[in-house]
Amino acid sequence: xxDSVTVPAPVAYHTMPDGRRxxxxxxxxxxxxxxxxxxxxxxxxxxxxxxxLDWAYTNGHACLLLDYSGCxxxxxxxxxxxxxxxxxxxxxxxxxxxxxxxxxxxxxxGGWLMLLAAEELGARVAGLVGIAAAPDFTDWxxxxxxxxxxxxxxxxxxxxxxxxxxxxxxxxxxADAQGNRRLSMPVTYEGPVRLIHGQADPDVPWTISxxxxxxxxxSDVQIHLIKDGDHRLSRVADIDVLxxxxxGLFAQPQGLQA
Numbered sequence: 001x002x003d004s005v006t007v008p009a010p011v012a013y014h015t016m017p018d019g020r021r022x023x024x025x026x027x028x029x030x031x032x033x034x035x036x037x038x039x040x041x042x043x044x045x046x047x048x049x050x051x052x053l054d055w056a057y058t059n060g061h062a063c064l065l066l067d068y069s070g071c072x073x074x075x076x077x078x079x080x081x082x083x084x085x086x087x088x089x090x091x092x093x094x095x096x097x098x099x100x101x102x103x104x105x106x107x108x109x110g111g112w113l114m115l116l117a118a119e120e121l122g123a124r125v126a127g128l129v130g131i132a133a134a135p136d137f138t139d140w141x142x143x144x145x146x147x148x149x150x151x152x153x154x155x156x157x158x159x160x161x162x163x164x165x166x167x168x169x170x171x172x173x174x175a176d177a178q179g180n181r182r183l184s185m186p187v188t189y190e191g192p193v194r195l196i197h198g199q200a201d202p203d204v205p206w207t208i209s210x211x212x213x214x215x216x217x218x219s220d221v222q223i224h225l226i227k228d229g230d231h232r233l234s235r236v237a238d239i240d241v242l243x244x245x246x247x248g249l250f251a252q253p254q255g256l257q258a
Contacts, residue, residue: 007027007054008027009057009063010025011024011025012025014093019075020074023073023074024044025044025063025064025066026062027056027063030062031101031102032062032103033061033062033101033102034063034102034246035064035094036064036107037090037111037113037117038066038067038068038072039108039109039134040108041078042107043067043073044067048234050065052065052242052243062097062100064094064102066090066093068089069086079170082173083112083177090113094117100124102121104117104128104129106129106130111132111134112135112137114128115135115189118189127193127194128189128191129194129195129242129249130193130194130195130197131196131197132198132204132232135183135212136183136208137177139181140183141204146169147174151174151175155170161202162232182215183208189216192220193216193222194246195212196223196233196245197209197226198227198229198230198238200228200229201231206225209225
């Protein structure tokens with residue numbers, strides 16, 4: 001697999017109607033286009049995102065990486081971000097890339113966003129791949145004290161296992177996310193879904209993937225559990241599983257049609 005810097009997909013910018021510039025990398029190729037959705041406070045420079053881009057390049061597939069507003073190289077403040085706002089950005093960037101089907105690959109919070117984006121995009125979505133997907137984490141991932149503080153308009157900080165600074169959650173994000181919960185209702189997407197989850201994940205219990213599989217209306221849902229996998233699933237072996245899963249999705253007997 002080539003190093004990511006060799007992939008001809010330089011950072012570019014798309015301007016939203018309000019002037020926000022969204023950073024993205026777009027690779028031309030065969031459809032369906034693979035779209036990688038990062039997690040909470042993550043960006044398109046992560047190992048999983050660039051591995052997906054590399055694989056797409058090697059195999060001739062179109063691919064789109066992106067930074068939500070307030071993240072990475074995009075304009076805006078993270079404190080202004082919500083699922084609704086970021087979903088609209090994802091849809092806008094996909095529509096900017098023209099017609100044709102897409103495969104949405106969502107990591108952690110991106111696995112929640114992929115459900116919302118799939119609802120917006122409808123028949124354009126040819127498949128979903130969730131990596132430690134975390135739908136509804138504002139609900140099951142918060143105790144009543146934190147929820148009460150957020151409901152009263154306070155910022156809540158949590159210990160960050162991946163860096164020295166605590167992770168903030170803002171009241172606007174929490175309120176919007178609570179209105180976008182999906183695990184307690186049917187998720188109407190009916191196409192193929194592949195969910196990868198580490199059973200040693202300290203942030204998103206692997207049982208969330210089981211709950212998501214149960215909520216999905218699709219009959220074509222497969223879950224790959226990695227016993228010693230953590231939340232990030234960014235080890236070489238974990239990324240190999242992701243790439244094999246993505247490749248298997250495209251190699252189905254019925255195929256993924258543009």
